[in-house]
Amino acid sequence: AQKITQTQPGMFVQEKEAVTLDCTYDTSDQSYGLFWYKQPSSGEMIFLIYQGSYDEQNATEGRYSLNFQKARKSANLVISASQLGDSAMYFCAMSPFFSGGYNKLIFGAGTRLAVHP
Amino acid sequence: EAGVTQFPSHSVIEKGQTVTLRCDPISGHDNLYWYRRVMGKEIKFLLHFVKESKQDESGMPNNRFLAERTGGTYSTLKVQPAELEDSGVYFCASSRAGLTLADTQYFGPGTRLTVL
Numbered sequence: 001a002q003k004i005t006q007t008q009p010g011m012f013v014q015e016k017e018a019v020t021l022d023c024t025y026d027t028s029d030q031s032y033g034l035f036w037y038k039q040p041s042s043g044e045m046i047f048l049i050y051q052g053s054y055d056e057q058n059a060t061e062g063r064y065s066l067n068f069q070k071a072r073k074s075a076n077l078v079i080s081a082s083q084l085g086d087s088a089m090y091f092c093a094m095s096p097f098f099s100g101g102y103n104k105l106i107f108g109a110g111t112r113l114a115v116h117p
Numbered sequence: 118e119a120g121v122t123q124f125p126s127h128s129v130i131e132k133g134q135t136v137t138l139r140c141d142p143i144s145g146h147d148n149l150y151w152y153r154r155v156m157g158k159e160i161k162f163l164l165h166f167v168k169e170s171k172q173d174e175s176g177m178p179n180n181r182f183l184a185e186r187t188g189g190t191y192s193t194l195k196v197q198p199a200e201l202e203d204s205g206v207y208f209c210a211s212s213r214a215g216l217t218l219a220d221t222q223y224f225g226p227g228t229r230l231t232v233l
Contacts, residue, residue: 103148
């Protein structure tokens with residue numbers, strides 16, 4: 001079964017420090033995409049970063065990087081130099097190949113990150 | 118470029134009533150998706166449109182839910198009659214093609230539905 005597991009319901013980090021949010025996935029597909037989304041208290045879902053299963057390099061987007069370890073089926077999000085505005089819920093999601101395309105996203109339960117000053 | 122918009126932002130209805138949620142995708146995005154998150158659970162896929170056609174509706178919970186996308190632009194999701202377990206946040210997302218791994222889905226702010 002295809003599944004995303006986020007084992008950290010909540011995380012705390014000091015402002016300006018780095019934090020790693022864990023994500024493991026389960027799929028038998030060889031081809032899939034991995035995504036991270038941020039949901040601040042306002043409720044909208046903001047796309048952060050994407051990693052393809054065939055990408056050899058870890059994805060990076062500004063202060064966000066994805067630590068992709070394919071053999072371990074993990075796709076951890078690393079946020080460097082945390083800011084107060086990073087306080088939010090973070091969702092890891094996978095897009096498996098289905099019916100000729102990459103359609104539905106499968107989400108983890110989310111990790112709530114709190115950044116302290 | 119305007120993002121995905123959803124209306125209403127909140128809806129409170131009584132059990133047995135009907136509610137219609139609306140989603141306007143990003144202009145030019147052929148793919149439109151509905152997801153929902155009920156309290157304490159993961160965000161779950163409901164269905165996927167490509168233009169006006171339903172590509173995948175495997176996540177629709179039952180026949181009380183009806184989604185339409187006439188003309189391939191905005192979409193509506195009707196719940197009739199609403200039950201208590203339908204309470205949650207309903208998200209809409211859109212993407213350009215849906216054929217590549219990197220085709221990112223962009224989400225709207227969600228509609229929070231409360232059924233009393």
